[in-house]
Amino acid sequence: MLEYLLSFLILAGALFTFVGSLGLARLRDFYTRLHGPTKASTLGVGCLLIASALFFSTRSEGISLHEVLVTLFLFITAPISAHLLAKAALHLGLTSLAPPPEDKPRR
């Protein structure tokens, strides 16, 4: 049972990781591509870490929870990256599929 669960989590995590990169490769403008990795860093890595926690908790004595920290740090840092990337793209005036924002929000 545990093995099925583990396998599922691992596959799900890998799949989300893959989809994130797929988005990165496939989507047609920078801003939409920016959404891809968010998957990978949240659900993708999240599932894998849960799998890891389960795996190590059941394998040796004592539970393993430190995997949570990876997610925690990612939750703090990944949005900063994404935000700054978007900001940089806006600053450089990269073309977007969406109608570009008016200047209003800036000043």
Place this chain on the structure above:
Amino acid sequence: MRHRLLPHPLLTLVLVGIWLLLNNTFAPGHVVLGLILGWAIPMFTVRFWPERVSINRPLLLLRFIAVVLWDIVVANLAVAWLIVGRPQSLRPAFLAVPLVLKSDLAIGLLANTICLTPGTVSAQLSEDRRFLLVHALDAADGDAVIAEIKRRYEQPLKEVFESC
């Protein structure tokens, strides 16, 4: 006095927790060590983080976190489907979300939350801090998305961090 000896009690707790997680143990030795560090590190970093954080409604915060996690899962599936399925039919949009939040931390948390949930990325905070520019991957109805953001995320954050 309390401020000087224990500048960020909440941070102290968080640090102790993280310490125990890091060491993957709840042994008493590590609890003691964690407490020492949880006390000492904020003493050092207080200069970097002077403003006090007060959480007015802890339970609401937990609920908020749960909501966000749930949203992450759901949105992930949705977005994954978008990416795999029909990337040509995406309707991306830039949305200017008007803000009621004032504090750096709250705005930061909101922006973070928006980034974490797939499908939206907070792109820019206006200079006057009254609008948060958000890029949405697929927003047929931009105003609906804005309303959703304000309801699901901004409102609870406002209550937790800025209610008084």
Place this chain on the structure above:
Amino acid sequence: MNLFFAVLTPFLGAVLVAWASRFGRSHAAWAAGGVALTALAWLSPLLSQPFAGTTVVQRLEWMPSVGLDLVFRLDGLGLLFAGLILGIGLLVILYARYYLSERDSMGRLYAYLLLFMGSMLGVVLSENLIQLLIFWELTSLSSFLLIAYWREREMARMGARMALAITGAGGLALLGGILLLGEITGSYELSVILASGDLIRGHSLYLPTLILVLLGAFTKSAQFPFHFWLPHAMAAPTPVSAYLHSATMVKAGVFLLARLFPALSGTPEWSWLVGGAGLCTLLLGAVVALFKHDLKGLLAYSTISHLGLITLLFGIATPMAVVAGVFHIINHAIFKASLFMAAGIIDHETGTRDMRRMQGLWQFMPFTATLAMVAAASMAGVPLFNGFLSKEMLFVEASEMASQQSFGWLLPVTVTVAGIFAVAYSLRFIHDVFFGGKPLELPRTPHEPPRWMKVPVEVLVLLCLVVGLFPAQTVAPLLAVAAASTLQTALPEYNLAIWHGFNPALWMSVTALVGGVLLYLVRRPFSLLHDRFEGQLDARRLYNALLQGLMVIARRITALLDVGSLQRMVFVFIGFALLLGWMGWSGDRSVLTGSRPLLPVDAMSLLVTAVLTVISVAVVILHRQRFTALVLVGFVGLVVSLIFVKFSAPDLALTQLLVEVVTVVLLLLALYFLPQHSPVESHPLRRSRDGLLALLVGGGVGALAWAVLTRPHSSIGDFFLANSVSGGGGSNVVNVILVDFRGFDTLGEITVLALAGLAVYALLEKLHISGPSQNADGRDWNWDLHPVIMASFTRLLLPLALLVSVFILLRGHNLPGGGFIAGLVTAVALIMQYLANGVAWTHSRLSANMHPVVGVGLLIATLTGLGSFVFGYPFLTSTFGHMKWPLVGDFELASAMAFDLGVYLVVVGATLLILIHLGLMHGKEPVRGKGGH
């Protein structure tokens, strides 16, 4: 040790004189004279011994292990030369006192002169040949100083350099010859070498030895074809010429011939080389001397000729010829010194040395003229004067040789012709100067020189007469001991008399006298001929051409090699290494692939390798777009750290990861001030060349890695694995190696880091450059200095990062981690504060003065090491123990942890020191220009 002190005295005296000259010109002269007399006094107790047939040898140990001691030798030959050096030296000192003008530094001349005197004494009193060579080269050096005495004159400097180059080169050759002599005989000492003549002559190295020694002698004695430096040395003040070119410097060469005569002579090679050079020189000097218009030029060529005469005598190499040679050494020294002095007086009094401008000086200075006439007569070989005696002996030897060889008649003919020219130029010296009309527009009105300036000339001229008239009563004993010690055998029978009856030599003398007068009378057409070709016959042209050639070659080669191009240096280095590596590998039957079982390849690794290949090649192709290249390099760094993970090196992976982050930050800091693009500069050919080298080197290093990777392995690593827990108290063996087994490496390494911090700080101290105000595309920078969202979250991250640092620091001994990684985590977290919140904000919270952190870190690490001294253990000996703490439980404490703390501090301090000051560098000046430059 009298001989030693006799030689030493002039050297010390030089210093004394330089000092004494501060008190006046006469003080300097008195001091110099006193020094020469002192040297003579040191010798005086020993003077009788050579006459008694004993050779005085005195030894001071210097380097006995290589046969180089200070050994002095006084025998007849040495005594003769020492006498000449000191005697004529004294006269020259007296003469120079009146010769030099007020403008010239007396002290300097005397100091140089004494240096020279000491060097000459050293040459003639040396028993050890290496020691002789040392003094020999010193004569070259001190004569360089003397010739260049009037240093503002181009001719003086040139003449000095030429003399030094030629005689110095000869000295080097002589060194080679002496080394060979030492090799043949096993000693550098004369007593051994002089006794080993047969051994030397029979040795296969004889000819090279002979040639090298002769090169030394010929250059010094201005033998053809090395004679040309001597006339140019006439740029020296006349007292110097009188000293150097009569009795001393040039005589050193013939002294050497005499000195080594028993060891080297007696072979056809010797006769041909020495005799041939002597004969050529004799004739050449005599001919050229006649046509020189410069008084000193005439004397110079005459000197060359007479040196040739002496050399010729040694070349003839019969005992009688040697006696004649030694005798002529004496005679020439006496008359030539007096002639130089007379020439100096004329120059001094008239202001010119050009014989075409002066005539009839007799009426102004009859006394000087008389003295000069006597000396010139001696030079010409007129009977009753000393020069006649030795020249007559040459004629005898030459005529005797005539009957012994097929073309033997050439020898007497040639020496007679030389004799004719000698008479002619002597006559010219007298007639053109003192007679034949009135002087033309002399710079000064001449008169007799000061009283004491004439005294040295008078003494020498008197000697010419006395020796010429009564040789047997005066010079005979000295000549006998000198010749005997030269030959090292019994002397031949000879008779020092003016009259030997009507023999061929007498007829040769008569021919020379008559012919000389006639030649003088018909000289004009020859003189014009000479003037026309003047300078073209001078070997100086050859010398200059050689020197110029050397300079051109030197400049060309240096310019060819040293172009200051870093690219070339790197290319050469890498290419050279490649060559060496290849040479090391090839040659033996080396097997590339070893026998170790290999790990199977997995798909993931293959994939990552493929991606890495593409990206790396992309970096090379895209490297001109610097920012892009930088981002791509970030990926390469990530893959490298993944490789470490894959192959069981977690510590390395962590370190690599963090270093990568810091490096990217550093490169970005730098890129801001640099152009955003590299121009296309190098030619495609060059790029292909570089590419080829890169591929070869890459292939080489890859092959090297492959060769080792596939070989079986056993190493000291097993010891560490076995002893890490028991001996080092930690289970992370890598960390235990770093802080314990090989902690000393780590101490060095953090010193490097600290040094980088210091050096960067020093470099940046005065550096202020402005970055562009727009990016490369001409876009203004973003208005948002510190995006709020980033700022607030990085503050939150700081305590977490510090906590993780502590975690990593503490566990490093047992699990991946340690001081480096912890330090880098802290440093990166703090750098993040700068990135997110800016310099001003961060500085108000964190001191920019990181020196104490670096210093304290190093100190802690060092003191931890020193702590083991207390317990009597070597530096860095570690200790550890487990202790039970209440509540906490078991807790391990290891001294290595303190060491690691030091490491941590240095890493934090140095990294921040570098980054902060790099960040601070900019910002004061207004910005200008675009990013692209």
Place this chain on the structure above:
Amino acid sequence: MNHLVIAPLLLPLLVGIVLILTQRMDIRLHRLLSVVAVLAQIGLALLLTRVVSGGDILVYNLGNWSGPFGIVLVADGLAVWMLLITALLALFALLYACQGGDVNGRHFHALFQLQLLGLNGAFLTGDLFNLFVFFEVLLLASYGLILHGGGRARVRAGLHYVVLNLAGSALFLIAVGTLYGVFGTLNMADLALKVAATPEQDLGLAKAAGLLLFAVFALKAALLPLYLWLPAAYAHTSAPVAALFAIMTKVGVYSIIRVYSLIFGADAGPAANLIEPWLLPLAMMTLLVGMLGALAATGLRQQAAYLVVASVGSLLTAFGLNNPEGIAAALYYLPHSTFAAAALFLLTDVMANRRGEVGDRFEPAPAIAHAPLLGGLFFVAVLLTIGLPPLSGFIGKFLLLRASMEHVAVVWVMAIVLSGGLMGMIAMARSGSLLFFRTLPLGGAARPVAPAVVPVLVPVVGLLMLGIAMTLFAGPIHLYVSAIAEQLLRPDLYIYAVLGEHL
């Protein structure tokens, strides 16, 4: 354990740390501390000399881990000889720097002390990787020092020096790595044992690694064709640094002597005498190229720098003869050339400071103040540098030639060494006559203001006196270095001292 062995490392390290910690203190205190430390360093070196002069080899097991596992320091004759030379040189370079050169930039004294740490460490260590570490210590300190004071030419030359040495360090790691990969050890004594027993299939690797290492050392030693970094670097750095750097090339030379007598020496079995075919020809060509450069130089600093190149050539020619006399000659020549080059660099600076705009360039200028004194010193320095009698340079040359007499290449050695000497003489006669003889009238221009002459000449005179002392005491010194040479030719002694208990 005799802690005396590690004292020459701890002293500069601790002093360096104190200097870092007190970086804001008065420069005079730093000077005092620095000078006292160097004096103490000389004392330590002399003490060590006394201890090892009987032929003993002191071994110090760091961390109490003995070889081949831990890092060992080995104080044998050669190492202590290098320590002594370094300490003496450092004193005079430092004294000169204390005349004001040290305040042209930051951290001079700290960098200086740590440079000494690097040098001493390189000489003492018995571990190949640790040698790499100390190379890096001394290199990074030298980077700081070579750029001390800044300026266009200096920065340019410094950049070349740094980049080239970074490439050198990379190669060092590759070579050391290969040796470890093949033999599984880093301890030099242990490597010597293992290399001597190299199995046939590994011989190519061992030789390749050994020769790559040679390339690294040749770069540091400035051996042809890798000397090109040196002339500009030495010519453009500050005088005291150039003086101190006289020992930097000798680190390369030392490493060559150490590694190729101990690990790849005559006893190394199939890899014996590894660099013999390379060293002598390259060294002789270096000598020639250095002398040609000295002839072609346009300034005295550049000339002095090229003479350093030439001296490396002479030095390695002597070592390349690969016989006891040659090694002894090299060991005698080594300090001599170091002191002479340093004296020349310092004196050049003193003179250049007095020649105004023209500086050290070979152009006529008004006569310099104190010309007789400076000229006399220059004369002595030149005698020393180009090996003219009667000073130590000549003795070194004599020893070298004497050692070559039995060698197959004797003709080449004689020809090149002697003609090199001639070129040096011609070059220095030209520069000396230009600098001191060919003077312009002072004209309206004021004499350039330069610091008082006596204090700046103290270090110069000191260095020249060392040269003279080396001449006067050539006998005992030669006996001493001959003993070192004998020791070097007996690697078994070194190996036994280090690994005794494991053999």
Place this chain on the structure above:
Amino acid sequence: MLTVALSIAFVLVGAAVVLSAWRLLRGPSAPDRILALDTLYINAIALLVLLGIHLGSALYFEAALLIAMMGFVGTVALCKYLLRGDIIE
């Protein structure tokens, strides 16, 4: 079962690496490349976690932790460079 899942997961993550690397190479804009690098860091975390499970060793956890905590600094610095040129001001 678990082995099969792991193998498939490796393939998927490997494919993710390839796709991200393609974006890194392709650009076209600077932010695209930075984004691709950031994604590659995330992919690396995934790889490390998988490797940890595959080898049954917790020793790879720290690497993942450090990438999560520190990997973004590079991204931030690169973005800051695009925005401001001067990253520490």
Place this chain on the structure above:
Amino acid sequence: MEALLAFVIGLLTACGVYLALRGRTFPVVLGLTFISYAVNLFLFSMGRLSIGQPPVISVSANAYADPVPQALVLTAIVIGFAMTAFVIVLALKARADLGNDHVDGQN
């Protein structure tokens, strides 16, 4: 696997050498960075390759990778970092003093 790593080492070396031979400071620094990656991997590989055997003593492990090269590489990485930092700053200094970023200070 050994061949793969040897290839990677060769590849990185080749790229590094080519870049180090360029005429501007920035590519030279990049080249040196590449070379230092290559050298670190080379040095590391001298302990031979092993998977899943980190040199951390534990009861469950049956073999360990050679820890010595790892320790050496760690030292080399840190030293390389120090050197890189210095050379970067020096490149800036050269840019400021020489007026351009050519390694020989010429345009």
